[in-house]
Structures are given as C-alpha cells and as structure tokens.
Amino acid sequence: MAEPLLLSDGLTIDLGPVRIVDGLSFRLEAGRTLGVVGESGCGKSMTALAAMGLVPSPSRLGGTLQFEGRDLLAMNEPERRGLRGRRMAMIFQEPMTALNPVVPVGVQIGEMLVVHEGFSPGAAARRAVALLDRVGIAAPDQRARAYPHELSGGMRQRVMIAMAIACRPALLIADEPTTALDVSVQAQILDLLLELQRDEGMAMLFISHNLGVISEMADEIMVMYAGRMVEHGPAQDVLRSPGHPYTKGLIATIPDPGRRQEVLPVIAGNVPDLRFRAPGCAFSPRCPLAAAECSVAVPGLRAVAEGHDVACVRAAA
Numbered sequence: 001m002a003e004p005l006l007l008s009d010g011l012t013i014d015l016g017p018v019r020i021v022d023g024l025s026f027r028l029e030a031g032r033t034l035g036v037v038g039e040s041g042c043g044k045s046m047t048a049l050a051a052m053g054l055v056p057s058p059s060r061l062g063g064t065l066q067f068e069g070r071d072l073l074a075m076n077e078p079e080r081r082g083l084r085g086r087r088m089a090m091i092f093q094e095p096m097t098a099l100n101p102v103v104p105v106g107v108q109i110g111e112m113l114v115v116h117e118g119f120s121p122g123a124a125a126r127r128a129v130a131l132l133d134r135v136g137i138a139a140p141d142q143r144a145r146a147y148p149h150e151l152s153g154g155m156r157q158r159v160m161i162a163m164a165i166a167c168r169p170a171l172l173i174a175d176e177p178t179t180a181l182d183v184s185v186q187a188q189i190l191d192l193l194l195e196l197q198r199d200e201g202m203a204m205l206f207i208s209h210n211l212g213v214i215s216e217m218a219d220e221i222m223v224m225y226a227g228r229m230v231e232h233g234p235a236q237d238v239l240r241s242p243g244h245p246y247t248k249g250l251i252a253t254i255p256d257p258g259r260r261q262e263v264l265p266v267i268a269g270n271v272p273d274l275r276f277r278a279p280g281c282a283f284s285p286r287c288p289l290a291a292a293e294c295s296v297a298v299p300g301l302r303a304v305a306e307g308h309d310v311a312c313v314r315a316a317a
C-alpha cells in the first residue's frame with residue numbers, strides 16, 4: 001500500500017466535556033480524493049480543522065494524526081503555520097469569512113507567495129494574475145485589483161481556490177465549497193476542482209452533506225454519523241452496495257435530477273445530541289432495523305467487501 005499523505009488512526013476531538021469526534025481512522029493517499037459525508041454536526045469540519053491545526057480552543061485531541069509521515073498532534077504552532085497554505089490548504093463554504101474585505105484579491109493571493117515562497121511583491125502580483133486566470137476568472141489583471149465584495153459568490157470561491165493552490169499544496173481540503181452557490185455555479189466550481197486536482201496531482205479531502213456531490217468527486221467515501229465513521233470504501237462500492245442503514249438513507253435522499261421534487265426526502269428523526277450519548281449504535285433511534293443488540297456496544301467496523309467497511313451489527317460480508 002502506498003504511504004498515506006494524511007493518516008488518522010483513532011482520532012478523538014473533545015471540545016470541553018463533549019466528544020465531537022470519536023475514534024476516527026482513515027488514510028488519504030497522494031493525488032486521491034476522500035469524500036466525507038454526513039449530516040450537520042457529525043464532525044466533518046472539526047476533522048478538517050484538526051488536520052489544519054485550527055480546532056477552536058479549548059479542545060483536546062487524541063489518537064494519531066499524521067501528514068507526510070509527521071505527527072500533526074505533536075507540532076507546535078510555528079511548525080503548523082509552515083504547513084498551512086504551503087503543503088496543505090483549505091477552502092470553506094463562505095469565502096467572505098476567509099477573505100480580507102479591505103485588501104484587493106490579487107494582493108491576498110500574492111501574500112501567500114511572499115510569505116511561503118519568498119516571492120518579491122512584483123513577482124507575486126504577476127503570479128496572482130496568472131492564478132486568477134488559471135481558476136477561470138476573465139480579465140484577471142483587472143479582477144486582481146478588485147475587493148472581495150465587488151465579486152460574485154462564484155468568483156470569490158474561485159479566488160479562494162487560487163489562494164489555496166498558490167503554493168501547490170499536496171493536500172487540498174474543501175469543506176462544503178459549493179453549498180452557498182447557485183446550482184449552475186456549483187457545477188462549474190466542482191469541475192474546476194477536478195481539473196486542478198488532475199493537473200496538480202493534489203490529494204483532496206472533500207466534505208459535503210450531499211452524497212450526490214460527493215459521488216461526482218470522490219475515489220473513496222467515508223460516511224460519518226455522530227462523530228464516528230459508520231461506513232468507508234471505494235466510492236462506487238459504497239454507492240452501489242451501501243452496507244449501513246444510514247448510508248442507505250443518505251442515498252435515498254439524493255435528489256432525482258429527472259424529476260422536479262417539491263419536498264426533498266430526508267431521513268426521519270433528529271440529528272443526535274453529542275452531549276448525551278446512549279450506549280451502542282448512535283443511529284439506533286432512527287434506524288429501521290434497530291434491535292436490542294444494537295444498544296449493547298458501539299458496533300465496530302467490519303469488512304463487507306475488499307476495502308469496504310461497515311459499522312453495523314447487521315452488516316454481512
């Protein structure tokens with residue numbers, strides 16, 4: 001097996017007394033895309049922020065988290081800053097929160113190159129224009145002088161992507177990068193990410209609550225529920241033969257593009273409150289197959305096929 005770029009083994013994240021992420025194990029190899037899917041609050045963003053070294057404090061991280069063979073959890077802040085933006089970069093749902101409103105976007109992109117790559121301001125400015133062009137922004141030399149509020153949502157997201165790829169990171173983390181955009185713009189941004197990944201050979205951790213979007217992007221899929229991984233495997237396997245009742249529910253909620261649906265289907269029941277974890281399978285209050293045995297212990301992951309694991313007592317190989 002290839003050396004993983006990002007390796008998580010039994011990762012736990014505690015925010016105060018609450019265990020937000022509970023024993024998460026996955027690996028992401030160079031150039032591959034791992035899609036992370038799950039409902040609001042299941043710990044997708046916290047997992048991404050742990051990789052970036054940006055989990056809000058006070059927090060406690062446990063288990064193993066490695067990047068390029070280095071122990072991320074043991075790094076100090078200067079070491080983390082040396083990785084962020086340079087070897088790993090992240091794009092967010094709402095670029096306005098990550099862009100500086102009073103600095104022209106070309107200067108913001110150029111700053112990455114000045115800080116991490118030692119570019120002169122002039123060379124950085126020229127490279128910023130080239131990057132804006134690369135992410136599909138028309139008239140890039142004019143746009144470089146624009147402030148974030150002068151651009152559309154889709155263009156701002158392209159600017160964020162230009163910033164993220166400026167230093168050619170090995171890992172790009174995309175956390176719901178298109179959720180805030182119109183459907184047509186969404187598709188353009190997803191295409192851009194796929195194209196950049198192919199050209200640059202980046203690995204991608206792609207996060208979405210929408211399994212339909214994940215299925216367009218990912219080589220492998222990790223399904224999270226209440227801070228735990230409940231299913232993982234090659235994207236086609238997970239989509240064609242889901243093993244966990246929760247994954248089956250997510251697949252049933254993918255909107256049918258051929259049909260106009262007034263009300264989108266949802267999985268019945270509420271997203272769990274992580275402060276009050278019941279013993280056993282966290283999905284049991286919503287699971288159509290729940291039985292007494294499901295409440296005894298947290299179901300461990302079991303292989304249902306080569307490289308395809310499911311955490312459900314009913315999962316069968």
Ligand SMILES: Nc1ncnc2c1ncn2[C@@H]1O[C@H](COP(=O)(O)OP(=O)(O)OP(=O)(O)O)[C@@H](O)[C@H]1O
Pocket residue numbers: 015020038039040041042043044045046047056209274
């Ligand atoms: N700053 C914070 N302080 C305390 N708890 C937080 C904080 N941010 C998030 N949480 C909690 O951590 C848990 C995981 O949150 P996270 O943001 O990782 O979820 P998510 O899967 O990204 O959800 P979404 O789809 O809504 O973005 C949630 O239960 C949330 O309430």
Ligand code: SF4
Pocket residue numbers: 244245246281282283284285287288289290291294299311312313314315
């Ligand atoms: S372990 Fe039980 S409750 Fe949990 S998903 Fe499987 S059948 Fe449902």
Ligand SMILES: [Mg+2]
Pocket residue numbers: 044045046175
């Ligand atoms: Mg999130």
